[in-house]
Amino acid sequence: GAVVSQHPSWVICKSGTSVKIECRSLDFQATTMFWYRQFPKQSLMLMATSNEGSKATYEQGVEKDKFLINHASLTLSTLTVTSAHPEDSSFYICSAAGTSGRGTYNEQFFGPGTRLTVL
Amino acid sequence: LAKTTQPISMDSYEGQEVNITCSHNNIATNDYITWYQQFPSQGPRFIIQGYKTKVTNEVASLFIPADRKSSTLSLPRVSLSDTAVYYCLVARMDSSYKLIFGSGTRLLVRP
Numbered sequence: 001g002a003v004v005s006q007h008p009s010w011v012i013c014k015s016g017t018s019v020k021i022e023c024r025s026l027d028f029q030a031t032t033m034f035w036y037r038q039f040p041k042q043s044l045m046l047m048a049t050s051n052e053g054s055k056a057t058y059e060q061g062v063e064k065d066k067f068l069i070n071h072a073s074l075t076l077s078t079l080t081v082t083s084a085h086p087e088d089s090s091f092y093i094c095s096a097a098g099t100s101g102r103g104t105y106n107e108q109f110f111g112p113g114t115r116l117t118v119l
Numbered sequence: 120l121a122k123t124t125q126p127i128s129m130d131s132y133e134g135q136e137v138n139i140t141c142s143h144n145n146i147a148t149n150d151y152i153t154w155y156q157q158f159p160s161q162g163p164r165f166i167i168q169g170y171k172t173k174v175t176n177e178v179a180s181l182f183i184p185a186d187r188k189s190s191t192l193s194l195p196r197v198s199l200s201d202t203a204v205y206y207c208l209v210a211r212m213d214s215s216y217k218l219i220f221g222s223g224t225r226l227l228v229r230p
Contacts, residue, residue: 004162034217043206044163044220093162097216107153108218110162 006111021079021114023094029074030096038091084118121146121209128225137194141207152190155206202228
C-alpha cells in the first residue's frame with residue numbers, strides 16, 4: 001500500500017526556535033497533502049490543506065504565519081513551526097491523498113506523526 | 120461537511136464481534152463514509168470506505184442503510200490488538216475533499 005513518512009519522528013526544541021517537519025509520499029505522487037495536530041487524548045484537528053505548487057489553505061483559527069507550509073513537489077510537503085512556544089507542543093501528523101487501487105475514492109494515507117516538545 | 124456522532128467508548132472481549140454505529144444525519148449526495156483506526160502515538164490507518172449498502176474487506180464490514188444517515192462498522196472476532204480509537208468520517212469526493220475528525224470511539228478489548 002501507499003506509504004507516507006515523516007521526519008523527524010520526534011523533536012525537542014527551545015522556546016523561540018523554529019522547527020521543520022517533513023512529510024513524504026514514498027511510492028506515489030500526492031497532489032494534495034494535509035497537516036493535522038493532535039493533543040493528548042484528543043482527536044485530530046485539521047490545520048491546513050496543501051496543494052502542490054500553490055499556497056496552502058488553512059483552517060479557521062490556524063495562524064498561517066506561525067505554521068508555514070510548503071508543498072514544492074508531488075512527494076514532499078513541509079510544515080515549519082515558527083517561533084515555537086510550549087503551547088505548540090503536540091503530535092503533528094501529515095497525510096497524502098491518493099487511491100490505493102482498492103476501489104476507494106480519495107483515501108488518505110497518514111504518516112506516523114512527529115512529536116514536538118517545546119521547552 | 121456532515122457532522123458525525125459516535126459513542127465515546129466501547130468495551131468488548133476477545134473473540135466477540137464489535138459493531139460501532141455512527142450517525143451522519145446531514146450526509147450529502149457526494150459524500151462517502153470512511154472509517155479509520157488509530158493507535159496511540161501513530162497516524163490513523165484506513166479500515167474501510169463505502170457509499171451505500173454493504174462493503175466487506177479482509178478486516179471489517181461496513182453497513183450503510185438506504186437513507187445513509189448512519190453507518191455501522193463491524194469488526195469480527197476482535198483481539199486485544201484491536202484496542203484503538205475508531206473514527207467515522209464523511210467526506211465529499213470532489214475538489215473540496217478533506218477529512219474532519221470527530222471525537223472517535225475508544226474501543227477497549229479485554230482478555
